[in-house]
Amino acid sequence: MYSLSVPKENRNESKERIAEETQRLMEQYGKDVLRTSYMFLKDKYRAEDAFQEVFIKVFHKFKDFKGESSEKTWIIKITINVCKDILRSSWLKRVMLTDQIASRRGVFDVENRFIKKDENMQIFNEVLSLPPVFKEVVILYYYHGYDTSEISNILNTKEGTVRSRLFRAREVLKTKLGGRFEPGE
């Protein structure tokens, strides 16, 4: 919320500048945000909802970003939190949308068929099927290339916990994928 002491014209100028910055970040990291959201939410429309929420948060929190992490890390952290919030809220949403979702179910089926088309897709699918606490560390480690220290900062979790979850995630994937799984540490 803007301070009342800031003249209106300055507020507008500031708002425009932040909008430009948000647009720049969207160009630079938008695909990462959308695809990370997709991996969490497993539906491209929900991922697009998440994308919007992420950049709206970026817009509103831009002034608070102190550069303590890279812009990308800041945005990915917001993305993960938004996705968690959406997952957490989805049972509520179902109450509202039960009657309206039936016609959309076909879209997911098509995507499901698509992602199962070969071995790589099976790995992708298994990662997406992991419980969120495992999936988030796998995505951050293997997709975004963060190390466990960076992941612990992003998730506000102890590094030991991150390592443990990564280990357990690999065990789950190894069990499901058998010989097709190579951890590639």
Place this chain on the structure above:
Amino acid sequence: MSEMKNFRNIADEAMNNINVSDALKEKTIKRCVKKTYVPFGRLVATAACGVLILGILNLPGVMSNKTPEVGQESTGNQEANLFSATNERTESVPGQSEINILNEAGADNEWQYETIDEAAIGFGTGLLVPAYLPGGFSLETISAAGQDSANAERVLLSYISDDRSFLIIEQKSQETSEFQNYKKVDINGITGFMKTGRTNNEGTAEIQGAPDPNTTVEPAGTGVGFVNTEVHWFKDQIYYFVSGAISEKETLDIARSMKNVKY
């Protein structure tokens, strides 16, 4: 043999149809610069809670000890279970997230207050706000419904943190009722009704078994779910409802800390 070190390529190949369209960018920027920012989670929760509150207060038989109005027959003791859900996989509908439950009643006007003081003037002295908030939470929006902004019948306070949210709904009500199968709790001398449930990771199905009352997200593994807690109580002809991804302790601490707004 595929290796996880190639996961970036594997994932990008799988998601080659997941791209940011110009329309999505444009829509997002438009939403950014709108004066009033209403986050997705709040809207979803608002929508659902609207259903809940309308269901709880208007559907006959939902609560026990509720006397049917003249000409109205009770339909029994059906329980209002906020955590009931099916096992169906569900998807969202773009744009549908901006459902606002405050219109669900049909006849209500709806609006947002900028400050608690404005809401207190519109709703009256019964408006309570929590003196305690769990760490990281802040007030996000104040939605209301009723005749007009000077005569609010219902106020919804939405609080969010980085990864959690909860709501407080306050509605003028002539009725006081008891909730079946809810735990009775004391809220500053008044009996409240609390229930905690949890849903699966997708948020689509209820998980059986009592969650840890002090955690909001349980350890990973089979049966992992999100904890949601709700508490209801009535005071001075106002119905109060707190619900969200918060523990039982946090919910009670919030409810017990709620105080009148001085304006």
